[in-house]
Amino acid sequence: MNDSGELLAIWIKRFKRGPMDPVQSARLIAGRGIAGNTDQGGKRQVTMIDEAAWEAASRTLGFFPGMTPDPRLRRANLMLRGINLFKTHTRILRIGDCRIRIYGEVTPCRKIEESLRGLQEALRPEWRGGAFGEVLDDGEIRVGDAVSWELC
Numbered sequence: 001m002n003d004s005g006e007l008l009a010i011w012i013k014r015f016k017r018g019p020m021d022p023v024q025s026a027r028l029i030a031g032r033g034i035a036g037n038t039d040q041g042g043k044r045q046v047t048m049i050d051e052a053a054w055e056a057a058s059r060t061l062g063f064f065p066g067m068t069p070d071p072r073l074r075r076a077n078l079m080l081r082g083i084n085l086f087k088t089h090t091r092i093l094r095i096g097d098c099r100i101r102i103y104g105e106v107t108p109c110r111k112i113e114e115s116l117r118g119l120q121e122a123l124r125p126e127w128r129g130g131a132f133g134e135v136l137d138d139g140e141i142r143v144g145d146a147v148s149w150e151l152c
Helices: 051-060 110-115
Strands: 004-013 020-023 025-029 046-050 078-081 092-095 098-105 131-135 139-142 146-149
Touching (some): 004 025, 004 139, 046 051, 051 078, 098 139
Antiparallel strands (some): 004 020, 004 146, 092 098, 092 146
16 A cells, blocks of 8 residues: 555535635645535545546546546545555545544445546446545645655
């Protein structure tokens, strides 16, 4: 399992079913989520997808490397490079100075299928749909921040 990587993208969903707005930085609030994001509280405060998993799902759909569909179609808040999210429940991910406890897999839903035919099924294997978690620390994250797993 990859131990370190990089934060490639941040998206904020300002209202339910709203667009995923790209930003260069975001404020994380412990126990709440991303400031300005519609999803607050609970265990699903932040959703993440791994770039390699997105590319694998894209290949399943017949896309060529470097020609993948817009990852905002997945509707995750963060895209990571170099971090495998498969079976990482209960692990703690550090992004910059902030930590996120992973609680589980984001199961692809029907809404995903509306954005691109076949995407729901392409995201099913090995947590390709990503992971969700709870913010443990207040702080700012930025595109380009280092990402790593905390040792247990």
